[in-house]
Amino acid sequence: MKSTKEEILALEPGRELDALALELVFGFPRKKLFPPEYWEEGDEPFGAYNYIPSGKPKRTHMIDSQSVPSFSRMIGAAWMIVDKLVDTGYCPSILFDDDGHWCMSLSGIGGVGHSFSSPCTDDDTIWCDTVPEAVVKSALLAML
Secondary structure (H helix, E strand, O other), X not given: OOOOHHHHHHOOOOHHHHHHHHHHOOOOOHHHOEOOOOOOXXXXXXXXXXXXXXXXXXXXXXXXXXXXXXXXXXXXXXXXXXXXXXXXXXXXXXEEOOOOOEEEEEEOOOOOOOOOOOOOOOOOOOOEOOHHHHHHHHHHHHHX
């Protein structure tokens, strides 16, 4: 799924944003996501989508399925994204402003020898209400 900056910014924290992070940041194919058996129409429990980490077919490996991490709502899950970004050469900075908003700035793909100045100060900066939302949206935009 190819998303635009506007589409990513318009998404609220929740299962769609989490699924997009699993797809774009971790490279897991979206077509392999499925709702758990107990999921009823209109429900949105945390981890409303399941996936099989091995990528094997759903019909034969349901026992291996796991909930998609709540990247956009839980700091522990969001930190998995930060770790992935660091492993791929990004240098993240997370900042807080006086209005109670959070921003994550990414610099230095390749990591070594890159410099940056004043993260989260340009006109394209994304400020979010929570750290997990800022982490996910910044990471997704870096993947575009």
